[in-house]
Amino acid sequence: MSKKVTPYKDSELGKKEQVTRMFDTISENYDGLNRVISFGIDVKWRKKVVQLIKEAGADSVLDIATGTGDLAINIANNTEAGNITGLDISPGMLEVGKQKVASAGLSDTVKMIIGDSEQLPFDDESFDAITVAFGVRNFENLEKGLGEIYRVLKPGGLFVVLETSVPTKTPFKQGYKAYCNWILPTIGKIFSKDRSAYKYLSESASIFPYGENFNNILRKIGFINVEDKPQTFGVASIYVASK
Numbered sequence: 506m507s508k509k510v511t512p513y514k515d516s517e518l519g520k521k522e523q524v525t526r527m528f529d530t531i532s533e534n535y536d537g538l539n540r541v542i543s544f545g546i547d548v549k550w551r552k553k554v555v556q557l558i559k560e561a562g563a564d565s566v567l568d569i570a571t572g573t574g575d576l577a578i579n580i581a582n583n584t585e586a587g588n589i590t591g592l593d594i595s596p597g598m599l600e601v602g603k604q605k606v607a608s609a610g611l612s613d614t615v616k617m618i619i620g621d622s623e624q625l626p627f628d629d630e631s632f633d634a635i636t637v638a639f640g641v642r643n644f645e646n647l648e649k650g651l652g653e654i655y656r657v658l659k660p661g662g663l664f665v666v667l668e669t670s671v672p673t674k675t676p677f678k679q680g681y682k683a684y685c686n687w688i689l690p691t692i693g694k695i696f697s698k699d700r701s702a703y704k705y706l707s708e709s710a711s712i713f714p715y716g717e718n719f720n721n722i723l724r725k726i727g728f729i730n731v732e733d734k735p736q737t738f739g740v741a742s743i744y745v746a747s748k
């Protein structure tokens with residue numbers, strides 16, 4: 506089992522509470538920082554997730570760890586889905602997301618609600634598709650969160666995860682390590698008032714059980730047709746599974 510990392514190592518709060526506090530703090534700068542730290546490539550990755558949802562013909566979609574709603578809004582604008590729910594544990598991120606949804610004229614299509622991925626406030630088999638972009642590594646209990654996702658996904662439904670991973674080939678592996686250890690935390694210090702946040706994001710990415718390790722966890726939960734699709738030299742992966 507991977508070791509646990511938290512944003513604030515001297516805090517008496519649990520990981521869930523620390524992650525909530527962290528995202529509340531960086532919510533106003535989050536979108537801009539995402540573009541900077543990924544050099545804008547995260548937009549391309551999200552488009553690929555949206556295309557998978559479109560091809561599945563999903564109508565009801567749950568976007569967990571929706572943050573400021575980037576993926577939920579993209580799904581609303583580029584698929585036939587008419588019932589999209591964005592769920593996040595951070596009130597600060599959700600507030601920014603609600604403003605973006607309203608500005609896009611999507612308030613009737615996209616509902617933004619506060620919630621815990623490990624205690625989803627939905628009935629069994631509620632959604633045609635579920636997405637998580639850069640959120641599963643923040644689950645306090647990964648298997649519990651994935652079990653909840655499995656529970657609320659309809660039989661035959663699609664589950665898509667976009668998450669960071671670690672390149673395995675030289676020189677990308679060495680370059681990624683240097684980027685996470687030095688450049689990412691430096692960007693966080695310059696642009697964010699929470700210096701611990703981006704150090705945590707790089708640390709959590711480095712210990713996440715990516716690739717076949719994550720595939721095996723999904724299979725253990727009960728998902729089928731599990732596949733991972735490495736992106737951009739392996740710095741991120743899109744995982745696809747069904748119920």
